[in-house]
Amino acid sequence: MLTARGADRIGFVALVSGFCTEYDINILDLSTTSTGETYTMMLLVDLSKGAPLEELRTGLEQFNRQHDLSLLLQHHDIFKATNEIQL
Amino acid sequence: MMRSDQILATVDMIQKENLDVRAVTMGIDLLDCRSESPLETCRKIKEKICRHAERLVPVCEQVSAKYGVSVVNKRIAVTPVAYVGAGFDAADFVDIARALDEAATLVGIDFLGGFSANVENGTSRAAATLMAAMPEALAATTKVCASINVGSSKYGINMDAVATMGRVIKELAEDSADSGGFGAARLVVFTNQPEANPFMAGAIHGPGQHEVVINVGVSGPGVVARALERKLAETTASPGLHELAEVIKQTAFRVTRCGELIGRQVSAALDLPFGIVDVSLAPTPKVGDSVGEILKIMGVDSIGAPGSTAIVALLNDAVKKGGTFASQSAGGLSGAFIPVCEDAELAEAVKNNTLPLEKLEAMTSVCSVGLDMVAVPGSVDATTIGAIIADEMAIGMINHKTTAVRIIPVPGKEAGDFVSFGGLFGESSILPVRNVGKSARFMGFGGKIPAPINSLKN
Numbered sequence: 222m223l224t225a226r227g228a229d230r231i232g233f234v235a236l237v238s239g240f241c242t243e244y245d246i247n248i249l250d251l252s253t254t255s256t257g258e259t260y261t262m263m264l265l266v267d268l269s270k271g272a273p274l275e276e277l278r279t280g281l282e283q284f285n286r287q288h289d290l291s292l293l294l295q296h297h298d299i300f301k302a303t304n305e306i307q308l
Numbered sequence: 309m310m311r312s313d314q315i316l317a318t319v320d321m322i323q324k325e326n327l328d329v330r331a332v333t334m335g336i337d338l339l340d341c342r343s344e345s346p347l348e349t350c351r352k353i354k355e356k357i358c359r360h361a362e363r364l365v366p367v368c369e370q371v372s373a374k375y376g377v378s379v380v381n382k383r384i385a386v387t388p389v390a391y392v393g394a395g396f397d398a399a400d401f402v403d404i405a406r407a408l409d410e411a412a413t414l415v416g417i418d419f420l421g422g423f424s425a426n427v428e429n430g431t432s433r434a435a436a437t438l439m440a441a442m443p444e445a446l447a448a449t450t451k452v453c454a455s456i457n458v459g460s461s462k463y464g465i466n467m468d469a470v471a472t473m474g475r476v477i478k479e480l481a482e483d484s485a486d487s488g489g490f491g492a493a494r495l496v497v498f499t500n501q502p503e504a505n506p507f508m509a510g511a512i513h514g515p516g517q518h519e520v521v522i523n524v525g526v527s528g529p530g531v532v533a534r535a536l537e538r539k540l541a542e543t544t545a546s547p548g549l550h551e552l553a554e555v556i557k558q559t560a561f562r563v564t565r566c567g568e569l570i571g572r573q574v575s576a577a578l579d580l581p582f583g584i585v586d587v588s589l590a591p592t593p594k595v596g597d598s599v600g601e602i603l604k605i606m607g608v609d610s611i612g613a614p615g616s617t618a619i620v621a622l623l624n625d626a627v628k629k630g631g632t633f634a635s636q637s638a639g640g641l642s643g644a645f646i647p648v649c650e651d652a653e654l655a656e657a658v659k660n661n662t663l664p665l666e667k668l669e670a671m672t673s674v675c676s677v678g679l680d681m682v683a684v685p686g687s688v689d690a691t692t693i694g695a696i697i698a699d700e701m702a703i704g705m706i707n708h709k710t711t712a713v714r715i716i717p718v719p720g721k722e723a724g725d726f727v728s729f730g731g732l733f734g735e736s737s738i739l740p741v742r743n744v745g746k747s748a749r750f751m752g753f754g755g756k757i758p759a760p761i762n763s764l765k766n
Contacts, residue, residue, distance in 0.1 A: 222315065224315065224316070224319050252312050254312050254316075261312075261316065263312055263315050263316075274373055274374060275373070278373060291323075293319060293323060293376065294376055295318075295319070295322065295375060295376030295377070296374055296375040296376060298375070298569060299318060299322075299375055299376065299377060299566060299569065300310055300314065300315055300318050301310075302565040302566060302568075302569045303318050303321070303562040303565050303566055304310065304311075304314040304317075304318065304562070
């Protein structure tokens with residue numbers, strides 16, 4: 222699960238999907254929400270064809286620094302475990 | 309796709325509210341390391357720990373990177389050393405402590421617990437030797453933690469051992485005067501010590517456990533605090549305490565689920581059985597990661613004010629309820645910790661003189677552990693420290709719960725002075741102790757406090 226949060230602006234979605242393209246990340250599902258000035262994207266992604274995890278994490282850090290955006294990558298199971306009774 | 313509010317709540321828990329896995333602790337049985345000579349025993353101990361734990365730290369880091377949840381501490385708990393070193397002399401016990409410390413350093417963990425003995429019903433020669441070796445063993449090491457179980461609901465309290473521990477604590481503090489008596493922070497005295505417990509300084513790998521096992525301690529007072537704040541901000545009508553208890557329960561469920569997931573992944577990657585999740589709220593000195601803060605949110609303006617004990621009781625119970633439902637195997641200490649130095653709000657309450665030792669003691673009768681990381685004046689004598697321990701042990705014995713004392717008589721400091729231990733151990737003002745030196749006749753009796761009756765509960 223990739224979560225992107227930052228100030229709403231033109232090109233927000235393009236930036237995030239650009240990152241996914243660069244690292245061969247396939248987007249399986251996507252939802253977005255906007256609260257005040259903040260825009261949030263939640264992407265269910267498939268990393269099986271993408272870069273190794275360490276490389277991806279370094280890439281994420283760089284991206285966050287460059288674009289004043291917060292991109293966070295967490296395993297889908299964490300969301301299931303913390304929100305659903307039945308695992 | 310999951311609901312976006314659920315996704316964002318989980319992201320916030322981890323990113324902003326300090327949710328982490330506080331400790332992944334590998335329990336290792338050391339009984340088969342016993343050999344005829346102390347030297348060979350030490351060699352085998354080192355070899356066994358290194359063999360089993362060499363991948364612990366890298367695997368925790370891999371799982372942490374994969375799931376995006378940090379594992380703060382990687383630790384090891386071993387068979388209480390009194391069993392492994394029985395028959396050796398005090399110098400040999402110090403050598404075993406050194407071997408444990410070297411192994412801990414080699415595998416890169418933070419702390420290793422198990423320089424321990426059980427003496428609740430009497431002190432064996434091995435336990436007496438271990439206690440005698442304790443000051444030197446802890447001074448010679450940096451990662452080894454010690455614990456002594458002096459009481460239980462089944463056997464009562466060994467008051468001779470309590471008196472001995474009062475003296476050992478004083479000695480440990482005085483030997484480490486240059487670090488504010490920090491040596492005493494690596495020793496806990498228990499009643500009803502759990503045999504499997506991932507939290508330091510009282511972690512041991514007791515009898516009846518797997519050969520090697522992974523236990524996990526979760527945390528997250530910050531997550532509970534923010535959830536309560538959101539609940540209070542939701543409507544203008546004030547919620548009832550039962551509704552706040554429900555919020556805590558649900559939050560504890562989330563926190564525990566997260567910890568168990570990570571723990572089970574680590575145990576699977578290491579091909580080891582998974583033991584228990586310690587469902588606890590363990591604070592750190594970081595702002596926003598405090599149990600004291602929860603008390604304030606729940607309605608006392610100063611921690612220690614009347615009502616504080618009732619809040620801790622509600623909090624502790626709700627954490628257990630949420631946690632046990634979330635986990636397949638909750639265990640250990642499980643509950644809310646109130647370690648004074650390690651919790652910025654509790655330390656502040658001590659500084660402002662709103663949280664005296666007596667109120668802290670009352671709160672420990674309904675919380676998970678006991679008098680934890682409490683800094684007292686260096687002038688408090690060993691007998692008084694022993695008597696403080698006896699009081700806390702009595703609470704655990706009568707209530708059939710774990711209680712513990714980790715107290716630091718800070719050399720050269722008096723009440724109101726300040727001490728800092730650094731890192732997760734935090735800092736605090738020195739808590740005044742009233743009636744110092746007035747328990748000597750009681751402590752002088754020695755012997756045992758008999759085990760409590762199990763009927764006529766009033």
